[in-house]
Amino acid sequence: MSWFVRKDKGIQTPTEMKREAPDGLWYQCPNCKKIMHTREHKLNAYTCVHCNYHEKIGSDAYFSILFDENQFVELDATMTSADPLKFTDTKPYPDRLRTTINKTGLKDAVRTAYGPMNDITVTIACMDFGFIGGSMGSVVGEKIARAIDHALQNKTPFLMISRSGGARMMEAGFSLMQMAKTSAKLALLSEAGLPYVSLLTDPTTGGVTASYAMLGDFNIAEPGALIGFAGPRVIRETIGTDLPKGFQSAEFVLEHGFLDFIVDRKDLKDKLSSLFKMLQ
Ligand SMILES: [Zn+2]
Numbered sequence: 001m002s003w004f005v006r007k008d009k010g011i012q013t014p015t016e017m018k019r020e021a022p023d024g025l026w027y028q029c030p031n032c033k034k035i036m037h038t039r040e041h042k043l044n045a046y047t048c049v050h051c052n053y054h055e056k057i058g059s060d061a062y063f064s065i066l067f068d069e070n071q072f073v074e075l076d077a078t079m080t081s082a083d084p085l086k087f088t089d090t091k092p093y094p095d096r097l098r099t100t101i102n103k104t105g106l107k108d109a110v111r112t113a114y115g116p117m118n119d120i121t122v123t124i125a126c127m128d129f130g131f132i133g134g135s136m137g138s139v140v141g142e143k144i145a146r147a148i149d150h151a152l153q154n155k156t157p158f159l160m161i162s163r164s165g166g167a168r169m170m171e172a173g174f175s176l177m178q179m180a181k182t183s184a185k186l187a188l189l190s191e192a193g194l195p196y197v198s199l200l201t202d203p204t205t206g207g208v209t210a211s212y213a214m215l216g217d218f219n220i221a222e223p224g225a226l227i228g229f230a231g232p233r234v235i236r237e238t239i240g241t242d243l244p245k246g247f248q249s250a251e252f253v254l255e256h257g258f259l260d261f262i263v264d265r266k267d268l269k270d271k272l273s274s275l276f277k278m279l280q
Contacts, residue, residue, distance in 0.1 A: 024038055029048040036048070045268070047264070053224070056129060059128050059161075066122075066268070075114065077111070079143060081171070082138075096132070104131055108139040109129075109133075110125055110140045111143075117273050120156075124147075124159045129165075135164060135167065136167050136207055136208050137168035137170070144182050144185070148185040152192055155192075158194065159272065160212055162199065167206055195275070198215065200222070202222060203228075204228075219259050220263050223264065227250055227258075250262050
């Protein structure tokens, strides 16, 4: 028997009578379930003060963490996708784009910008998972290619922050072409002797892992990030055997030689700027 029983059914409270709890004042860590103040969480670079869980964040947060005083100039901020294949899944692709743009306030799954980071000018491309799973379509590829051009012209280091489910199926072959395009641009950056660091965050998979995310002079990752090409279920079904524990975690990938180091987000800015100073 419960302590309290509701006697009357269908009690409705008008909206103006509802008590307002300030929205988003507290943050509950999805890993250790402990609660902290959102301000404290933000000051801690969106990592848990108890267990160091790295919350998944987007370009807005990364730019504010990395650029000095959040000062940056965004590149190609208005570029949006066309619908070259007239693609329809559960809804037509242009509708999906429109809804996602309205919902997220983003134009596509990557934002590119340049600005000072500990007084060094850097060009950064940062993916947003909130935009159709951070999928790489023609806009993502083109914006990254142009950001690399910007780095080449202005002789700045280039940082790519990846967070993606892979290629965007609604653009099929056009998405796959972005792998070659971005890789070719990165080769030009390398020829010019400009440093490229690739940061893989949770999750980085598919065509993104198979192209620009793994082409850094340094490939680095955040702790616990899922990094892979195909998902574990697909691999398990293909090879017909169980996968080792921690398979496709940043720590596992590091141990097997695919990463240079894992960086705590709180140290990211300082580590990157000293790395760029060394490589310049
Ligand atoms: Zn935690």
